[in-house]
Amino acid sequence: xxxxxxxxxxxxxxxxxxxxxxxxxxxxxxxxxxxxxxxxxxxxxxxxxxxxxxxxxxxxxxxxxxxxxxxxxxxxxxxxxxxxxxxxxxxxxxxxxxxxxxxxxxxxxxxxxxxxxxxxxxxxxxxxxxxxxxxxxxxxxxxxxxxxxxxxxxxxxxxxxxxxxxxxxxxxxxxxxxxxxxxxxxxxxxxxxxxxxxxxxxxxxxx
Ligand SMILES: C[S@@+](CC[C@H](N)C(=O)[O-])C[C@H]1O[C@@H](n2cnc3c(N)ncnc32)[C@H](O)[C@@H]1O
Numbered sequence: 001x002x003x004x005x006x007x008x009x010x011x012x013x014x015x016x017x018x019x020x021x022x023x024x025x026x027x028x029x030x031x032x033x034x035x036x037x038x039x040x041x042x043x044x045x046x047x048x049x050x051x052x053x054x055x056x057x058x059x060x061x062x063x064x065x066x067x068x069x070x071x072x073x074x075x076x077x078x079x080x081x082x083x084x085x086x087x088x089x090x091x092x093x094x095x096x097x098x099x100x101x102x103x104x105x106x107x108x109x110x111x112x113x114x115x116x117x118x119x120x121x122x123x124x125x126x127x128x129x130x131x132x133x134x135x136x137x138x139x140x141x142x143x144x145x146x147x148x149x150x151x152x153x154x155x156x157x158x159x160x161x162x163x164x165x166x167x168x169x170x171x172x173x174x175x176x177x178x179x180x181x182x183x184x185x186x187x188x189x190x191x192x193x194x195x196x197x198x199x200x201x202x203x204x205x206x207x
Contacts, residue, residue, distance in 0.1 A: 013129050013163065015079040015104065022082035029164065030059060034066035035122045035153045036190040037201040042070045048151070051117030054143055056105050057124030061087030061098075067120060068096040075099045075116070077108065106135065109142055116143050121152035126164035133175055141179035144206045150180065152202040153188065155195070169200050180204040 010016035021027050033039075041047060050071035055064040058076035060083055068074040068091070076098060078084055084102040091098040101108075105124075119140045128136060140150055157166040169185055176182060181204065188199035 013127070018078075018080040018127075019082055022080050022086075027059070029123050029127075031062060031192060034062050036192065037153045037188045037199065038063055038066055038120075038122070038151070040190060041151065042066065048118070048149065052115060053118035053120055054112070054116045055120040055122075056140070057121075057127055058087060058100075059083050059123075061090055061100075063120060063122050064098060065090055065094060065096055067118075068098045069094070072118065073097075073099075075101060075112075077101045077103055077105050079104045106132070106139060109139065113142050114145050117145055117148050119143055119148070119150045121150060121154070123153070123155050123164060125152070125167065126155040126162065128163075128165075130162075130165050137175050137179055141206050146206060148206045149183075150176070150202065150204040150206070152204065154200045154202060155198060156187075156200045157195075157198040166198075172200065172202060176202075176204050180206055 010020065051073070053067050053072040053074050055067070055074060055076045058064045058078045061076055064074050064076035064087060076087055079102060081102055084100050088100050125133065125136060154167055154172055155164050156168055157164065159166060172185060173182055182202070183205055184201065184203040186201055188201045191199045
C-alpha cells in the first residue's frame with residue numbers, strides 16, 4: 001500500500017496561510033487595540049473629517065472599528081475568513097455599522113474604484129510579497145477619490161525576510177510619490193513597546 005501524499009503547505013502569503021495563522025492562535029501582529037498612531041490622529045484637536053474609508057488587510061478589525069466609532073463609513077477588507085468573522089463579531093457586539101469584505105484586495109478593482117476618501121494601512125504593506133508593492137501603490141491610489149488620503153502606519157523594521165517584510169521611509173517616499181503627495185512621513189512616537197523605533201506614520205494625498 002502506498003503512503004498518502006501529504007497535502008502541500010500553502011504558500012506563506014496566500015489566504016490559506018493567513019487563515020492558518022489566525023486559526024493557530026493569537027496572531028503576533030494583532031495589537032488587540034487600534035494602532036496608537038491612529039488613536040493620536042482621531043483624538044487630536046484637528047482630526048480628519050469622517051468620510052468613506054477602506055481598511056486594507058484589516059485583520060480582526062481593531063483599526064476599522066476605531067475609525068467606525070469616530071464616524072467614518074468603514075469598509076474592511078481581508079481575505080482570511082477567521083479575521084473577517086472576528087471583525088464582524090466585534091462590530092455587532094459594539095453595535096457599529098461596518099461593511100466587511102472577505103476578498104483579495106487586489107481583486108477590488110474596478111468594482112470599488114474611486115469610492116473612498118480614505119484608505120487605511122497598518123501592517124498590510126509589510127504582509128504582501130514585496131514584488132507587489134508597485135501594484136499596491138496603484139491599488140490604493142485607484143481605490144481613492146482624487147484628493148483622497150492614505151492614512152498609514154508603516155512597519156519600518158530592519159530585519160531581513162518576512163512577513164512582515166520591513167520597509168524604510170525612503171522606500172515609502174520613492175514608491176508612493178508616483179501617485180501621492182506626501183503630507184507627513186515621520187517616526188511614530190508612541191508605538192507599543194515591541195515596535196518602538198520601527199514604525200512610520202504617513203499621511204499621503206492622492207494626486
Ligand atoms: C500582518 S496582518 C495585519 C492585520 C491588521 N491590519 C492588524 O494590524 O492587526 C496582515 C493582514 O493582511 C491580510 N492580507 C494579506 N494579503 C491580503 C490580500 N491580498 N488581500 C486581503 N487581505 C490580505 C492577511 O489576511 C492579514 O489579516
